[in-house]
Amino acid sequence: MKRNLKLMYLIAFLQGLVFYGPVSLIYRTQRGLSISEFFFLEFILLFIIVLTEIPWGYFADKYGYKKTLTISYIIFFLARFSLLFCNTFMGFLFQTILTAIGVSGTSGCDIAFLYKSCNSEESEKVFGRYRAFNSLAFFISSITSFFFINISIESAIVATVVACGLSIITICFTKDVEIEISNNKNESIIKDSFKNIKNVKLMFIFVISTAIISEISYGISVxxxxxxxxxxxxxxxxxxxxxxxxxxxxxLSFKTHVISKKFGQVKTLKTMVSMMLLCVLILVFTKNIFISIIAVCSLSGLISMISPIVLDIKNKSISKNRATILSVYSMIGSLFSAFINIVIGFCADIYLKYAFLACFIIMAIGVFGVYLYMKKDRIYKKNVEDLG
Known part of the structure; x- marks a missing residue:
């Protein structure tokens, strides 16, 4: 299974080679999209993800993670390729639909595949490395994007498409893993799965809160x-x-498990989400280039660092139908993220500062949710221990 991990790290690297990433929004506006149209497409993307998450999760749990990932990577490749030919809103809409289907297919499935390919005690470390390889690739592609963009943004997209195609080849060399599936009928699979989750309502608070934090961080950073x-x-x-x-x-997500082990998941997560909220507050008021760079870069780094902790907490709450439940988690997060994009897009079209202010208010709700989860979860675990 170590081979699986190495190949998935390579795929994370290849998927992270997005050479047009630093100017992705500017590229779209140059081709006729308004800011509000862009965020509306983000809403459409997330809405389609919501609709397709559970079917993809069920497909993965029934037919295997490897097959699901292969199909998803092919669709994602087509989405990236089609970006070269988008000149109208309808063209970008088609590209968005393909992207959404590809993303929802990999969402949850790649994490489930990683989790089943490693020792559960090392999962946080594995998730951290997976994220770090993706970040390393985006780091490299961001530096080299200067040379591609000097030629044309289209050349940066072509290079991205090639890297995406290589990830399809790479997944073919992995070995599929054993899947924990329910013995119940298809229609009761989700209901049965959630019976195995400890404190479901509390877990949903955590899923929604971290999704809000993630979406705001992504919206600002990207x-x-x-x-x-x-x-x-x-x-x-x-x-x-x-x-x-x-x-x-x-x-730095590569070393999240070290920090988490030293200070504990609770303290580490609380500190990091609080720092992220501070970064957003700074961006509401500053026009200083140096301070802006520190705030945006810190926000991007921190969301990557909390990712292994969040994924570890989610996975440890699941015992059966892992891909399905992770897809449900993602679906719930995407649903909230979709409406967040509508709000941010509307505010950005009026005045950019209003968009950052909206981001701060929304993220504050997410941070409060994380604090609430940590407090209630500690009480819940204590009660379980007392009963035991």
Missing amino acids: NLGQLHFESIGVDIRFLGYITALSELLAM
């Missing part, structure tokens, strides 16, 4: 950050270097 830097006078050709610095910090 999308609003581009507009912010452009508005304060940064040349778009140099956005790649800022993104590279963000991903350099994101690679």
Whole structure:
């Protein structure tokens, strides 16, 4: 199974080679999309993910994780390739639909595949490495994007498509893993799965809260950050270097398990989400390039660092139908994220500062949810121990 892990790390690296990433929003606006249309497409993307998450999860639990990932990577490849030909809203809509189907197919399935390919006690370390390899690739592609963008943004997309195609080849060399499945009929599989989750309502609070934090961090680091830097006078050709610095910090997720082991998951997670909220607050008021870079890069690094902890908590709550339940978690998160994008897009079209203010308020709700989960979970575990 170590071979599986190495190949999945390679796939994470290849999937992270997004050479057009630092100017992805600017590329779309140059081709006629407005900011509100872009965020509306983000809403559509997440809405489709919501609709397809559970069917994909069920498919993965029935037919295998490897087959599901292979199909998903092929669809994702087609989505990246189609981006070259998008010139209208309808073209970008088609590309968004393909992306959503590909993303929902891999979502949960790749994590379940990793979890079953390693010792459960090492899962946090494995998730950290998986994220770190993805960040390393995005770091490299962000630096080299300067050279591609100097030629054309289209050349950066072509290089991304090639890397995406290589990930399809790589997944073919993995070995499928054993799947824990329910003996119940198909229609009761989800209901049966959630019977095996400890304190379901509390887990949903955690899933929703971390999804909110993740979506706001992504929205700022990848999308609003581009507009912010452009508005304060940064040349778009140099956005790649800022993104590279963000991903350099994101690679610290490789060592999240060390910090978590030393200070504990609770203290580590609480501290990091609080720091992320502070970064968003800074971006509401600052127009200083140096401070903006620190805030955006820190936000990107911190969301990557909490990812292994979040994934570990989610996986340890599941005993059966892992891909299905992880897909449900993702679906719930995507549902909230979809509406967040509508709010942010509307605010950004009025005034960019309003968008950052909305991000701060929404993330504050997410941070409160994480604190609430940690408090209630500690009480729940204590009660279980007392009963035992």
